[in-house]
Amino acid sequence: MKKIRCALIGSGNIGTDLIYKVQRSPVLEPVWMVGIDPESEGLARAREMGLKTTAEGVDGLLPHVLEDNIQIAFDATSAYVHAENSRKLNELGVMMIDLTPAAIGPLCVPPVNLKEHADKVEMNVNMISCAGQATIPIVNAVSRVQGVEYAEIVASLSSKSIGPGTRANLDEFTFTTSNAIEIVGGAKKGKALAIINPAEPPMIMRNTIYCLTEGEPERENIIESVLAMIKEVQKYVPGYKLVNGPDFDGNKVSVFMEVEGLGDYLPKYAGNLDIMTAAGTRTAEMFAEEILAGKIQLKPSVAEAEV
Amino acid sequence: MSDLKGKKIILHDMCLRDGMHAKKEQITVEEMVKVATAMDDAGVPYIQVTHGAGVGGNSLQHGFALASNEEYISAVCEQMKQAVVSVLLLPGLGTMKELKSAFDCGARSVHVATHCTEADTSPQHIAFARELGMDTTGFLMMSHLNDAKGLAEQGKLMESYGAHTVYITDSAGYMLPEDVKERISALRDVLNPETEIGFHGHHNMGMGIANSLAAIEAGATRIDGSVAGLGAGAGNTPLEVFVAVCERMGIETGVDLFKLMDIADDIIFPMMDHIVRVDKDSLTLGFAGVYSTFLLHAKRASERFGVPARDILVELGRKKMIGGQEDMILDTAMTMAKERGLLKAVSR
Numbered sequence: 132m133k134k135i136r137c138a139l140i141g142s143g144n145i146g147t148d149l150i151y152k153v154q155r156s157p158v159l160e161p162v163w164m165v166g167i168d169p170e171s172e173g174l175a176r177a178r179e180m181g182l183k184t185t186a187e188g189v190d191g192l193l194p195h196v197l198e199d200n201i202q203i204a205f206d207a208t209s210a211y212v213h214a215e216n217s218r219k220l221n222e223l224g225v226m227m228i229d230l231t232p233a234a235i236g237p238l239c240v241p242p243v244n245l246k247e248h249a250d251k252v253e254m255n256v257n258m259i260s261c262a263g264q265a266t267i268p269i270v271n272a273v274s275r276v277q278g279v280e281y282a283e284i285v286a287s288l289s290s291k292s293i294g295p296g297t298r299a300n301l302d303e304f305t306f307t308t309s310n311a312i313e314i315v316g317g318a319k320k321g322k323a324l325a326i327i328n329p330a331e332p333p334m335i336m337r338n339t340i341y342c343l344t345e346g347e348p349e350r351e352n353i354i355e356s357v358l359a360m361i362k363e364v365q366k367y368v369p370g371y372k373l374v375n376g377p378d379f380d381g382n383k384v385s386v387f388m389e390v391e392g393l394g395d396y397l398p399k400y401a402g403n404l405d406i407m408t409a410a411g412t413r414t415a416e417m418f419a420e421e422i423l424a425g426k427i428q429l430k431p432s433v434a435e436a437e438v
Numbered sequence: 439m440s441d442l443k444g445k446k447i448i449l450h451d452m453c454l455r456d457g458m459h460a461k462k463e464q465i466t467v468e469e470m471v472k473v474a475t476a477m478d479d480a481g482v483p484y485i486q487v488t489h490g491a492g493v494g495g496n497s498l499q500h501g502f503a504l505a506s507n508e509e510y511i512s513a514v515c516e517q518m519k520q521a522v523v524s525v526l527l528l529p530g531l532g533t534m535k536e537l538k539s540a541f542d543c544g545a546r547s548v549h550v551a552t553h554c555t556e557a558d559t560s561p562q563h564i565a566f567a568r569e570l571g572m573d574t575t576g577f578l579m580m581s582h583l584n585d586a587k588g589l590a591e592q593g594k595l596m597e598s599y600g601a602h603t604v605y606i607t608d609s610a611g612y613m614l615p616e617d618v619k620e621r622i623s624a625l626r627d628v629l630n631p632e633t634e635i636g637f638h639g640h641h642n643m644g645m646g647i648a649n650s651l652a653a654i655e656a657g658a659t660r661i662d663g664s665v666a667g668l669g670a671g672a673g674n675t676p677l678e679v680f681v682a683v684c685e686r687m688g689i690e691t692g693v694d695l696f697k698l699m700d701i702a703d704d705i706i707f708p709m710m711d712h713i714v715r716v717d718k719d720s721l722t723l724g725f726a727g728v729y730s731t732f733l734l735h736a737k738r739a740s741e742r743f744g745v746p747a748r749d750i751l752v753e754l755g756r757k758k759m760i761g762g763q764e765d766m767i768l769d770t771a772m773t774m775a776k777e778r779g780l781l782k783a784v785s786r
Contacts, residue, residue: 283498285765290556298558302533324499325530329555329583330758339765341498354784375772377784380742383498387769 142173492526515544611642642724671730
């Protein structure tokens with residue numbers, strides 16, 4: 132079967148884990164990996180796994196986009212360089228999956244709104260954050276039952292799974308995730324908290340989701356909706372698991388989740404890495420399936436000016 | 439103990455921030471102003487205020503205070519004659535936006551707090567506090583979970599981001615004087631001479647005063663405490679007791695001891711919902727090395743699910759939960775309740 136050819140930008144934890152996820156896909160093929168450090172472990176691993184590499188950043192990839200027929204690119208660099216990367220690649224007709232907190236394109240949580248974005252042929256889709264991917268499906272599962280006036284999520288992440296980029300820019304993570312709880316989760320107001328825990332052996336990613344419902348929570352409907360949503364996420368993240376809840380205390384609904392990874396690049400505790408790369412891959416697959424079926428066609432586009 | 443006579447120490451009161459934990463965040467603006475004004479009058483140079491979890495702290499995870507942080511800060515700052523008002527910021531919870539807002543209300547000092555191994559999550563916040571011109575502290579929480587060498591490295595990072603002061607923070611009230619001395623000495627060895635060192639204690643093992651003195655001996659010049667010990671767990675180092683000890687030893691704090699005693703007895707004690715002291719649960723925190731703020735959360739979870747608070751706290755210590763993971767208290771209590779046949783799992 133024909134596959135859509137992809138480039139992976141950024142050779143850190145997320146970029147390297149993506150090689151495995153994309154390589155496993157029936158409709159995607161990882162062809163290029165882009166880094167900025169020729170000595171990086173990520174680039175070395177990409178070469179071992181048969182990818183072409185450049186350490187010249189996105190500019191090192193551009194001359195090869197057309198000849199190698201790259202149609203989808205994953206950006207796992209940083210919010211600061213993403214806009215520029217996206218502009219350059221969109222001009223060549225490459226669709227961007229943004230795994231940075233830049234969020235210049237629409238926010239995407241696959242079981243909530245992916246289909247919508249694919250139908251619109253969005254040329255840049257943002258994956259929010261690992262915490263967003265792990266929690267927003269649950270917020271949405273509650274808000275599709277009844278109004279949520281406030282939702283708050285707490286992501287506990289193992290220290291070893293958090294790279295230097297996220298550490299140095301924790302506020303961007305907080306803002307992007309809080310915003311997405313409202314826009315995609317459907318809560319009137321959202322707040323995101325992140326805790327980085329250095330325990331050894333490393334703790335598996337945990338997420339707690341609190342929702343304040345408008346009026347008395349419809350317990351049975353909420354439980355059913357949450358369990359159904361968990362099944363949807365499990366289709367692309369098998370280790371997405373309910374630990375406790377839904378717990379009802381007044382109009383507060385609490386759900387306690389655990390995300391165990393597949394153990395591709397980092398060990399299984401780094402579920403945060405997996406849920407991000409798996410969501411990104413799932414998103415790319417949806418676009419790829421539509422392209423291969425002739426339903427959508429990617430066109431070069433000029434990004435709107437950044438302000 | 440070596441001669442500390444003539445040493446000058448800067449005291450920083452926590453009863454209106456750490457004490458919020460002990461009051462389930464329910465101190466009124468009027469009470470806060472009353473306490474702060476009295477402390478200002480007693481010569482306390484730094485007074486920390488706001489929600490127990492600092493700026494951005496109002497949340498389901500940490501509880502909602504009676505007023506916004508901005509209301510508390512503004513109301514207190516308006517009345518201060520000499521004291522500097524400070525706030526706490528935990529990256530991952532509070533953001534630069536909220537710090538700016540606190541600054542606009544009059545806060546001029548900040549403790550930027552990370553877990554003792556995660557200093558590199560604080561560069562943007564420390565740099566921003568400096569840019570605002572604030573007295574900036576890097577605050578290494580749960581310091582008993584890192585060794586002296588590791589803490590020295592973490593402190594050096596915070597200094598490199600711009601911190602004026604680096605704190606060893608005994609959030610669990612676990613440390614003994616020798617532990618404190620070793621850690622402060624290691625910091626003193628690597629930090630620039632102009633960078634100050636501070637110590638923030640909790641009294642869960644009754645070591646608040648002794649640990650603070652050990653810190654001073656090893657080179658600390660800033661000490662956190664709280665009048666009447668109003669703070670999380672068994673409270674912070676009780677400030678009036680510490681000042682009395684300092685006077686006897688000839689350590690200079692510039693604070694009026696008798697006025698502080700009066701504030702403790704006349705204002706703070708009547709405010710307490712429970713007497714903040716070493717009891718079996720707060721002692722368990724210190725003994726097991728658990729974050730002091732977990733205490734009241736564990737007691738609430740215990741009431742709901744029937745698992746004793748002490749069992750929950752010990753399990754949290756075993757699972758190495760750190761400050762900010764209050765959600766894991768309810769989660770752990772529910773898991774334990776299921777194991778004990780007290781709670782059924784949701785299923786379809």
